[in-house]
Amino acid sequence: MRPSLPDWAIWNSDPGRPAWTVGIEEEVMLLDPDSWSLAQRIDSLLPELSPRLAGSVSAETHACTLELATGVHPSVRSAAAELYSLRVALAGELRPLGLQPAVAGTHPLALGHEVEVSGGARYQLLHEGLRVLARREPTFALHVHVGVPDPHLATRAVDRLRAHLPLILALSANSPFWAGRDTGMASVRTPLFQAFPRAGVPRRCGSYETYVERLDVLLRAGAFPEPTFVWSDVRLQPRFGTVEVRVADAQTSVAEVAAIAAVIQALVRIEATEELADEALVEAHEVIEENRFLAARDGMAARLVDPATDERVPAAEQFSALLEACADHAGALDSRVELEVAAVLARRSGAEHQRQLAHNYGMEGVLPELGRAFLDSTSLVAHVAALAAARS
Template sequence: MEPHFDGPNYTLGIEEELMILDGDTLDLSNSIEAMLEDAPPERVKPELMESVLEIATSPQPDTASAGRELRELRRLVSDTAAARGLAIGSAGTHPFAMWEQQRIVGRDRYRDLVSDLKFVARQEIIFGQHVHVGLDDADKAIHVANGMRIHLPVLLALSANSPFWRADATGLASTRTPIFRAFPRVGIPPTYDDWEDYAARIGFMVRSRVIEDYTYLWYDVRPHPALGTVEVRVMDSQTRIEHTLALTALIQAMVKELAEHFEAGKKLSKYPHQMIDENKWLAARHGLSGDLVDLPGTDRVRTLELARRLLDRLREHAQDLGSTAELEGIEDLLERGNGAARQRVVYEANHDLREVVAEIVAATAV
């Protein structure tokens, strides 16, 4: 496994998993092959289900550039969908879809995945946002990935955008989280001593033939040696693109802080894995409206307070990276609520989940 952490530091790539919908009924539509006919293959890709597509930016130097490309991609797939009687929506789950009605994409990787995981893969009709941040050193990437673990619950609370599942109000802010938890090799990752330790442990799994390569590790944060990035995967897909970019800016600032921590020769604090995982559960359950444990202490604090404290600490890094404007979207999430809270407001008016999906489609458009 040859690492390609060649830099420059802090370049960005954004991936969004989006819903393909019937333009009239707003049900999920098994239409990925029609969506791919005229699409650039590096930027618009299939996922496990035929009702899901992924858009992915090219590597970009900053959030403004990534945002411009992401808007172009959202417009491209929305226009392509409209021409075929379809629509595009972005959220962590489709509020009333049934996984039994979804077809698996006709690609070897996905068919093999279903063959290996059975029901666990078949019921995974969920949608996430992934952010890649480039780095120039493999050991630095391991340090950053280790350090990002403590921030994952706050990122999940900010991004939680899946309160409905199979036509049910689940009581969770991120229903996507426990659905994906059924997969192996997910959630809060282990820590690694350095690149050599990471490569040895992943190499053992490959030689044991339990995974084909490191891309079958679906942890909430992982080094991506082929791309030379650290990839953060804990977030639900965002309906509003300004929230996608705000989370991207926040993650980029986190990575910068941790990279500089590594460059200064400092050691990371140690946090109990089970308590980071417990915080992640609290974030999935309550989103921004609950509490998290203020690690390494035992006090519980309002999630909003913890997120605000983190935002204030990272503003200077965002300013250095030129992403102050995009970071303002975090203020909007803190003041007006995350996607889950906004979906609930729409639902409470008429208890109409199709109205919720219609609002998602309208807000997804750019």
């Protein structure tokens, strides 16, 4: 008889760690600062990094991508502060190597034939399994981990967070361009990444045991080697003891990262301990998937389906109500300022900002601006006013 839980599913319940801690991972593009094309250099870059960065930088599927990861933090603000310091250190070490980092959901001009797969064993295995899908144009995402004390609360949070994924996506939309053209999408990264298997909105589980059994049958059969080959928009991470929300586009500035992370942290806390999402929407998997597409297409201008009324409601209106519901939790989590940034970001997304840059400078001029914004040092408080002025 199999044990009640396989080793991979044993929840990391560190009694010394407070609940609702935050960790942030962002996928960063490596650029040639002369041509602003993607630089396929991650394999040669990693050995050159200082010890300070070595533990926070890792390869990703594509050789033009790296992941920056913070440690575990008690607040979004401290996680964002570490992320900014990592960006500063990374930019400083890349400069003499002839590389420039930048962040957005897609590279506006990249073409698939230019892409190489990273040399690491994981990514070669992924390439073997996904074949042409692993070689298409890269996409860049933001992943936020929130610590949850036990797997049952975490499963409850994931089940209910599914209903909020379209609004998180709409807030984060930062990828209007692909292969040199305006796609008409706010987040073209979303449908591009959907080509991967085991991606998108997960099914409701109801219990941690159900989640484990659904995944473990695939692992026992050898369909894929380990649980992190599931790339759903939100997933449980037993080895870290976290809920990981993966639906967001990568964000150009750290202040925007902090805003989205604050919304996610508050929502995980709410849905683990209370009931914010309407049960009709939590149950309506097809509606959540449709809303996810509408959010990817239209961002905050989307009109999302409400299954309780059989009507479509403006995403901006829903998000305003969501922020109001998050306010008390944000106060307890010391992230009210970050929610103010989220309210400003909701009025004009990264996708709209990129389109304005393309209008002003041409599509080729978007990338230098993204590169400059990588080290935007505007404080969160000042960012509320600055974003409001720039995006009004």
